[in-house]
Amino acid sequence: MALSKTSLRHLPDLNDLDAATLEGLVDRACALAGGAPPQVIEQSVVNLFFEPSTRTRVSFELAAQRLGMTVVNIELERSSATKGESLEDTVATLAAMGIGHLVIRHPETGLPRRLMPVLPAGLRLLNAGDGTGEHPSQALLDAAPLRSNGLDFHHARVAIVGDIRHSRVARSSARLFSRLGVADIRLAGPAGWLPDDLDLPGAALFDDLERAIDQADVIMMLRVQKERMSPDDWPDQASYHRQWGLTAERLAGAAENCRVMHPGPINRGVEIADSVADGPQSLILDQVRLGVYARMALFEWLAES
Template structure:
């Protein structure tokens, strides 16, 4: 459903719900436009691009980086931004997400940035939206987080160049529950990445086709050997009740990225993490704050990527 909803017959984006199946030329165009915003502000005055357009951040799940990044991106494009807080909205009285969208849409809002707990939640809202309304998936369940995938590969491209075919990358941690990992995998494959290694304990690796074509293992030292980039994932503590790892201490011992472990990667390897970081669990302070860390650059690139997406959908 997402792919059918996402583009018009002519190929123009009307929503951004997933990176899976997104044409390479569309993905690269979004990255190029985001890079232009990074380099030059993108236009003589990007503040006019969405002047008079109303955008709502419709978040039914907690967020810091993504929500504020989208707000900043919309503001920089000149949009009117409405913030939505599920805890103080009519959803606490039983109103459905669909009725919430229709209510806000009736106020003249054209862009919705949606975060949902349920897989496919953003696509269901997009399917019900009026013509001319654009929905951006800001994370739904375990399915997808397309703008995070875009900003991660933009950060990798800035660090390593556009020829992904020569690169080896490792994705480490809780891949099973990670919508970020799925979007990263879609983007990396579309851009022709040379080699992907997926690493984590068996209970945190997906049992479906998510990792098809990847080298899969539970030995972090082997996964790091000679890689050009390491994508670390948050250990989702809310899943700890399922007993997926024995303890945080054992997880850090076996899968935490330390400076000593990072030396197994290529000397100029970069480290990415979508945040929030569990320091001392999946990543040590010395790596998170070290010279190979791209974490804050990812945050900065997030604003530019989200500007490019909102401009493509709404300008």
């Protein structure tokens, strides 16, 4: 029996996926990284980016190419989408052209989930970041190197540090860590950067870096958006670094072998010291490396539908 059109999978976020599926995706990313042969998917992918992000676009592009998919890139600034066409019509047009997967990045929070009910038949949607909303492939690539590094999620203490309030990375990753069994999640940052509400089991807010990372097994430092830095509190980047930067001294207060993560691109000497970013506990490049495999795992999962 043919699959009905409405049985196609989408990935606006990871929230609808059960724990077994989430663990399956993390495991599949690790397996691919370990040399498992990828599937061959004879479909086209369009990367539709309404915000520039070379890093994410290239990672998706490489992932698709390794699965044998053909890729077409569309960036907003030169898109006919700017001719006043609605996003729904742009998406319907791309679907009519026969593409199988649409990777979309958009500054509007919640857009992928709002698009879902009107998604044309035959098109699988994969959110590559929406406003301050979600970034599901980033969450997967945060979890995968921890899994391949042998972290026991159920007994791990995870600190996420920085501008939590505006970070879709923090949001998506914290939720995934929680779903994978992490019971101790510390969200730390300057007062204005902490979320107002927090609906996450086991999560607590900290306004102090040292306390937040005390005995932590994982520290994820977020990128500072410099335009959000308060000139009163931090007249320069060095002053931010003194209060909120992860240094080797501070890292010594975390658990032995604490892993350090960062979604990149990193501001060296601002939220993270060189010695930590380049140190033996850093998983930052593993995140990048597994990011391609995490996206391959997601394409495979979507293509099953």
